[in-house]
Amino acid sequence: MKAAIPKPTVHDLAREAGVSLATVDRVLNERPGVREKTVERVKAAVERIGYVRDTHAANLARRRQYRFAIVLPEGPSQFVDTLRSAVREASGAQFAERALVETIPIPSHDPHAVARTLNGLNTARLDGVAIMAPETPQVRDAVDRLKGEGLAVVALVSDLPSSDRDFFVGINSFAAGRTAAVLMGRFLRGLTGRILVVTNTMQARDSIERRFGFDAVMADEFPALDVLPSIESHDDPERMRRCVGEALASYGDIRGVYSMGSGNTPLLEGLRGAGDLTDRVVIAHEMTPVTRQALLDGEVDAVITQNVGHLVRSALRVLRARCDGVEIFEPQERIRIDIVIRENLT
């Protein structure tokens, strides 16, 4: 075949450093029993010949298997569904790379049940966990316990900053809210009126933060627009439809609608019931089949989202890195806030 430039191996390294393979091995794996001077000699040789450990061969020899769990809320969320399918898709590829990924459902709204599930995880058969759960003291304690048992833990989508989690994979909700506000304000340039804000529950950290970021920008930059208090549907589609209808009926000047969380289907139904939807600027979060179709139909003007594929792959990369004790390459793991309009819908 073709001539290949051979990449330096431990053998080359041993020769270059003038030591034996065993010593090279001891240095590379930071095993004891090597004089400081010899360590330096080997490290210098690494630099000189540009040795890079072949992690795949290493994992092979080490018989390394990664066992990861991804904990996702159950219940009827379009967003979680897309996340779940991203996990399913990723786990196929991961399996070929010596990682087993299992998805663990948790009851959505009961902090104790969440904590119970987390505490029930068999830490002996796991190397790392990615958790999407609202931050509560119970969850925080459960995470700390998992960390205490030596697992790698990343918070997914929604951060658990008070806990010991190794990393947060997701977007900054304040910035997401600010982004939504800028688009809302600019799309309504020159207009005066009210903005309807809806969400599933303002208990959720995300909603609070998004709302906070949204309000800050609206107050600062678009004072002509009046942002109404949040309407909460509490997982009740009927309630969402009703409240939206009522709000539209009682205020004549609702120019825009900001949907901070799930419940986009009943929201859109409610809006449709109140006449021409294309008149108002509608901005929603999370790309799902519903929001995608609404974008295509012109019912939603912009979607603020995060790429679920990246989310999952990033979480798994971070877990791996943590297990290997390797540095995390942060820029690659930073999830971007995606703005999607009809024209850049891929």
Added chain:
Amino acid sequence: MKAAIPKPTVHDLAREAGVSLATVDRVLNERPGVREKTVERVKAAVERIGYVRDTHAANLARRRQYRFAIVLPEGPSQFVDTLRSAVREASGAQFAERALVETIPIPSHDPHAVARTLNGLNTARLDGVAIMAPETPQVRDAVDRLKGEGLAVVALVSDLPSSDRDFFVGINSFAAGRTAAVLMGRFLRGLTGRILVVTNTMQARDSIERRFGFDAVMADEFPALDVLPSIESHDDPERMRRCVGEALASYGDIRGVYSMGSGNTPLLEGLRGAGDLTDRVVIAHEMTPVTRQALLDGEVDAVITQNVGHLVRSALRVLRARCDGVEIFEPQERIRIDIVIRENLT
């Protein structure tokens, strides 16, 4: 350590199928000399025990080394600079994964020189090439020659559809132009006036396509805005400054500026010279240090871009897949059109 669920190996597979390792190997690697019935038996066993080939071990045994070249235009382009540094960054990681990546500069504007460089590539020491070059007959022929020599070839950033290239990694320029237009039109809601369009050269395929997409949307959806003919700087910063200044002076009602290509620095200088920049909506392409700073300063309102890190990683993944004769997982390689405003600048 921890108990690991062992993943099935070829040995397990051989036992399960009731054949020898040699036969399993022949089936897995599609080598001849196995009866159809036996092939089926092995494949059934694969399904039954869920065998997945360990790609890393396979590559190790295969002694596979990938040698890729990334061909980028030289010359003072901020975008190419960011691309180049993304390549540098990626090649570190790639090296650990048995791929050598070298960057090859080509003279920007001479199709013959480009073709000469491509034809001068030592195909014997390369497995694949990613090429960013304007589409010309010479380049097309050179690409076809590379393909003929058995290399994998992907077009990067700018497509070479008339050639034999395996894949295009980049964004749809029409859609990018349409996206810019929607933002421009909506940010200027209710206003009447003119839009200035600037680029380096309208010779470039990207510029033509972006302009096309931009115009289509502007004419369709925002007829109150009048889009002026493109100003071309032809790589001359001074000319860009001058032309922009002149245009602003001769028309009093320029509401927005659309920068389709490079030359953002002199463009911004020209705009600054003509008074309050924040009055006008400025939309530019490609995230670079200049556009980033301009976003932060409020001089640019939105940047339409593509993530260079993804671009490079995607190109390399595709090259690998092509070399291995493996299917490309398209959704992962589809580069998104990113809309960046100050608020979602990560």
Added chain:
DNA sequence: GTGGTTTTGATTGACGTACCTCAGGCGCGA
């Protein structure tokens, strides 16, 4: 059956690294 062809099995040695054992080297203090 025979002879010839096709299929299969058994075995071996890589690939680059990890991890283990065992033996021998050194210096140092007693």
Added chain:
DNA sequence: TCGCGCCTGAGGTACGTCAATCAAAACCAC
């Protein structure tokens, strides 16, 4: 000088796969 640490070297086996060889077995037609 001896003994006792501590360092180091030599060598081996393993990881899961590829690739090659050679011999044995199965198949086929006549």
